[in-house]
Amino acid sequence: MKIKSCIKIMNEWDIITARQKGRDVAKGIGFTTVEQARIATAISELARNIFLYAGQGQICIEKVDVSGKVGLRIIAADRGPGINNLKQIMGDDLSISGGLGAGLPGVKRLMDEFNIETSSEEGTKIYLIKWLR
Numbered sequence: 001m002k003i004k005s006c007i008k009i010m011n012e013w014d015i016i017t018a019r020q021k022g023r024d025v026a027k028g029i030g031f032t033t034v035e036q037a038r039i040a041t042a043i044s045e046l047a048r049n050i051f052l053y054a055g056q057g058q059i060c061i062e063k064v065d066v067s068g069k070v071g072l073r074i075i076a077a078d079r080g081p082g083i084n085n086l087k088q089i090m091g092d093d094l095s096i097s098g099g100l101g102a103g104l105p106g107v108k109r110l111m112d113e114f115n116i117e118t119s120s121e122e123g124t125k126i127y128l129i130k131w132l133r
Contacts, residue, residue: 039072074130
């Protein structure tokens, strides 16, 4: 069974929707309650960043199965201005927005795989995977 869902991020309510959808999909795959919370936190942070810095974008959540290894892939995408200070942001453990989130470094710590593509012309795409243990 293929599980995939994309949520458009256009307002603050969409952040909550994306977070809940991520938790639901993670539960359906078999992640523990603690891992579900970590996944939901990562999605919430990414969706919040889309809303605050790009205005709109989307979060896609899907089950992955690679040679019997099962996990959850999250893709956060926007067409915003890109992240011009990525090295600085990834070196900081503090949120630059003044929020309570741990920012992108926190998201990276919560997941098993983390990759980011960003440019001023194309916006930002962040790819995450959390593997089921």
